[in-house]
Amino acid sequence: MGLTIIGCGYLGEAVARQLQPRRPALPLTLTTTVTERHAELTDLADQLMLCDATDPAQLLAALQHKRTAVFCLAPRGNRQVNADGYRVTFVDSFRCLRSLLPDLPHLHQIIYTGSCSVYGDADGDWVDESTAPATGTEHGAVLLESERLITEMGDSKRQVCILRLAALYGPGRELDDRLKGLAGKERTGDGSFFSNWVHVHDAAGALIAAMDGAWSGVVNVVNDEPIRMRDLVDRSLKRQQLDAVHWSGGPAPVSGNGRRICNDRLKALGYRLQHPMLD
Known part of the structure; x- marks a missing residue:
């Protein structure tokens, strides 16, 4: 019955590429909202839609007769999207899915790639899947509502897994390229905020492991190296032989010290990170 x-x-395509050796035994349907992407996605799919x-009709057509649905949703465009845009992308999509479940009797597995941002600020402490979310932002509240909607779709016949992803990096999103523009600049604060990352190949690999292993519940998908922003930036600029950032102190652009995200459950489920540390 296959997978959609x-x-x-970025992530959905990485998953599709890792699944190529399984075709045609695993029929693969891919969806996009961008017509211009058809040329680069066509060869990766048995069906591209x-x-x-x-949209109920479009979503039903994409999931009809499928056993597994993977939701790698993201707001359209590259600009910062407000909370209302997030709500349309996530909450409205899952409400649509919920309304269609009676017409999807073959759908036995739903995997959703969410975000570790739902943990909010933990003042630099460690958090894991048992930590109560505390977002403090409108975007985070939307993501939590999305998780609730998806979780409620699970039952004895349908497994639901939520993968809370750290920030993605990898081909096309290399950290050095993203940070080199800071060379020689002055930044407010002291850069003590913790950031958490995962390589896109590991995010895709963990998703496939979740599918194969019938994972359920929440799983943090993050590497082994929570890192303070000043260390991340300074290390990258030094590697590129660029001028260091000057941290000027004062109120930081991001309040608090962030959180260090634990990946023990990911490992306990058997996933072995390809990129346990930042490249």
């Missing part, structure tokens, strides 16, 4: 990836952006996940 709803949302074939334009699909707005908030």
